[in-house]
Amino acid sequence: MLLLVGLGNPGRAYAKNRHNIGFMALEAIAKRHGFPQARARFQGLVSEGAIGGEKVMLLQPQTYMNESGRSVGEAARFHKIGLDEIVVLHDELDLAPAKCRIKTGGGVAGHNGLRSIAAHIGNDYKRLRLGIGHPGDKALVHAYVLSDFAKSEEPWVAALCEAIAENAGLLVKNDDAGLQNRLHLAMDAKGFGAVKRVGAQ
Numbered sequence: 001m002l003l004l005v006g007l008g009n010p011g012r013a014y015a016k017n018r019h020n021i022g023f024m025a026l027e028a029i030a031k032r033h034g035f036p037q038a039r040a041r042f043q044g045l046v047s048e049g050a051i052g053g054e055k056v057m058l059l060q061p062q063t064y065m066n067e068s069g070r071s072v073g074e075a076a077r078f079h080k081i082g083l084d085e086i087v088v089l090h091d092e093l094d095l096a097p098a099k100c101r102i103k104t105g106g107g108v109a110g111h112n113g114l115r116s117i118a119a120h121i122g123n124d125y126k127r128l129r130l131g132i133g134h135p136g137d138k139a140l141v142h143a144y145v146l147s148d149f150a151k152s153e154e155p156w157v158a159a160l161c162e163a164i165a166e167n168a169g170l171l172v173k174n175d176d177a178g179l180q181n182r183l184h185l186a187m188d189a190k191g192f193g194a195v196k197r198v199g200a201q
Contacts, residue, residue, distance in 0.1 A: 001055045002172055003081045004029065005072055007090040007113040009146075010062040016148040018132045019065060022089040022113075025130060025161045026058050032165035042078065044071040052169035057081075066112040069120030076121055086125040087171060088117060089164075091145060095131025098156040098192040100164070100183045102128050102176045110141075128171070130160065156192040163187060 006026030007019075014020055030038070030047055035058060038045035044061040057079070061071030076086060090113055095101060105124045108114035117125070135144040149157050163186035164171075170179035187193055 001057055001079060001081060001085065002051075003057050003059060003072075003075060003079070003086045004168075004171070005059045005061070005068075005086065005088045005117075007065060007068055007088060008060065009065050010060075014146070017146055018149055019091055019145040021091045021130045021132060021157065021161075023060050024157065025089045025128075025164045026060060028161035028165040029168050030058055032162075033168065042071050042075040044075070046075070051172045054172045056172060061113075065116075067116055068113040069116035069118070072117050073120035083122060083124045084126075086121070087128060088114070088125060089128045089130060090114065091132045092129035093132060093134045093141065093145070095129055095133075097131055097133040097153065098160055098187055099131035100129065100160065100180065100187075101131075102126065102180055126176075128164070156187070156190075159187060159190045159192055163190075 004026060006022035008014065008023030009017065009019060033049055033051050035047040035049035038047040038058070038060065042059065043063050044059050047058045049056060057075065059071065059075055061068040063071050072086070075081070090111060094109060104126045108118055114127070135141060163183050166186070167179055167182045170182060
């Protein structure tokens with residue numbers, strides 16, 4: 001079974017934050033592929049279904065971002081899911097808005113959710129990095145990730161989440177290069193190939 005984890009903070013106050021784009025992408029996947037209503041389990045919200053004929057579990061930790069690893073670790077241990085079967089979808093400051101990259105392992109780049117997951121299960125899981133851009137000053141990062149996407153950013157956010165949902169089958173098949181290429185083409189086709197720090201000051 002593949003475990004897809006979307007990162008974010010629970011509650012309506014955080015729902016549209018830049019930090020919650022992982023939740024948004026996971027919700028788009030659930031809707032697109034007809035997953036049932038999520039239920040509380042593993043200190044998170046869990047839904048199980050199939051994508052491309054493969055069994056998939058969707059998990060949104062409800063522990064707040066900096067404790068995400070508690071939820072991920074619990075689900076992985078219970079179902080005996082290996083690191084090579086875990087994909088974490090998260091916001092990425094070091095990528096331009098609307099850009100998307102996939103990689104396995106590596107550092108956590110100051111991301112508290114990734115740091116917590118690494119502490120609980122190790123580092124060698126796959127990450128789907130969803131670019132939100134950088135505010136330009138390290139001192140502004142905390143407020144930036146915990147603020148809502150600007151109105152002008154909402155179209156590319158929706159387009160990226162939709163493209164990920166449409167191409168989730170490639171994620172399940174482990175076709176990283178194919179997935180990255182499809183996402184790039186999809187965003188280009190929708191006119192979001194060259195978004196530059198939209199909404200950032």
